[in-house]
Amino acid sequence: MWWLLACHTVEKLPGDDAIATCGDPVLTPQLGYSTSDREAADADSASFGASPEPYHLRYAWSGNPSTDATILWRTDDDTLASQVQYWKEGGEVRTVAGGSFTFNTGGGRVHEVPLCDLAPATTYTYRAGGEGHWSAEYSFTTAPAAGTEVPVVIAVAGDARDNQATWAALLDQIETFAPDFLVFSGDAVDFGSNMDEWDAFLDAGVGFMESHAMIMVHGNHEFYAQNYFGLVAQPGDEKTFSLDYGPLHLAVLDDSTSSDDRATQAEWLDADLGATTQTWKVVSHHMPAYSSCTTHGSDTELQELWSPVEEAHGVQLDIVGHNHNYERSVPLRGGVEVAPGEGTVYVVAAGAGADPYDNDMANAFTAVAAVTEHFALLTIDGGQMEVVVRDLAGNEIDRFTLSP
Ligand SMILES: [Fe+2]
Structure with missing residues (x-):
């Protein structure tokens, strides 16, 4: 995971909805083979390469699974846009920016967008990518709160x-x-x-x-x-x-x-x-x-x-x-x-x-x-x-x- 989790709204772009982030891009310790050219990119760039369509899109947990999540996916190297839009049924659409990186054993660019302040046991719909190049819509359900005796x-x-x-x-x-x-x-x-x-x-x-x-x-x-x-x-x-x-x-x-x-x-x-x-x-x-x-x-x-x-x-x-x-x-x-x-x-x-x-x-x-x-x-x-x-x-x- 590449970001410390501390949800805050960092900017409002002219003419855009508020773009939030859940933490600043902070490199975790470099682990593994030949990590020298693992390179992070700006969190909220709107640039797209030749193959910006998200693939291997995943819902993952990097903090408390009842309130936090990380959406990650892959694109070509040149696509830097790393945004997720998500919403509850009938709720407002939130746009959150994350970041991306490449590493030197190939595989294109990996994008990670942390989400925070989610409600426990709640289903959200989301899409990933950036304006003009959004993925299809998927949904996830956050974990029940700790201590909840549910199946x-x-x-x-x-x-x-x-x-x-x-x-x-x-x-x-x-x-x-x-x-x-x-x-x-x-x-x-x-x-x-x-x-x-x-x-x-x-x-x-x-x-x-x-x-x-x-x-x-x-x-x-x-x-x-x-x-x-x-x-x-x-x-x-x-x-x-x-x-x-x-x-x-x-x-x-x-x-x-x-x-x-x-x-x-x-x-x-x-x-x-x-x-x-x-x-x-x-x-x-x-x-x-x-x-x-x-x-x-x-x-x-x-x-x-x-x-x-x-x-x-x-x-x-x-x-x-x-x-x-x-x-x-x-x-x-x-x-x-x-x-x-x-x-x-x-x-x-x-x-x-x-x-x-x-x-x-x-x-x-x-x-x-x-x-x-x-x-x-x-x-x-x-x-x-x-x-x-x-x-x-x-x-x-x-x-x-x-x-x-
Ligand atoms: Fe083994």
Whole structure:
């Protein structure tokens, strides 16, 4: 994310409606490979290149999802106009300016426009681009305010890597269940700086991501590439952050990093989970603390650093990718099975296209495993969370419930 969120109206252009911004363009720390020519452009230019039509338009969260949003899209390099118009049904049209940038692994120009002062649980219609070159109109619905005990449906998938056709087919399946948002548990692509792979990943999202946030977990195959940080808009440093959606607190961590950084994130997670009063606590990262996958199994360092924090704070579900199959653990506390509701259930959801890995269920902590493409649907309703996992054909391969 490139802008600090502080909504204010900065100017009124002669003859135009007021153009607002939600923050000043401030560069976040440069991350990834060869970032030297990542170049930001003026926020509110009205200049257009030869191909100004917005594509890969997305609704994303970079702050509080009930009051803030970021609309991002891509154009040719020469298009600098970065504006969004949005309105509630029967409400006034607001015009907001953001900014844009290019980066040196190609892919044209990325535009990001932060929106602020939105109403919770409210549907807005919007269009992006600039005068004379607006996109089609789409809509999004802001998150219910934190603490609101309303039904929530979350889709989880992970590990598309070099098989974007399967990811596209899986997302078609997911859309039929109308989730509120999606969590992608890492390894969206095989090599993070390969823009062709990101193009295919985002092509699959057309028709969904204009209206639904896709929370991205940084996987080891993202390689901290500038493409990842350039193409997503997420809170904080875009790889370790948390957010609330109605009754849910979701914390996202990056485990592709050093042991020291994992330890630092454990401290962050302890403070983050200690500060929330939300009924439901879910943690997502990429590598499984517990897994009976035969290619790469459990990450014992995560068992030592993160699992005790999650279990101490009553995290009901830890959901990851990386090991290309589906696996669910029994409820665990300190690696030992405990009664339902007294421990954390660890789920691997890594079936969005990458070559499947075998799972021999050799560990006592493994309750269920399946080697097939799949996605998970987490439904919070009526004081419980029901998790249903389906394969590419929609067949159910697991179903379980969790208590707060
Ligand atoms: Fe991975």
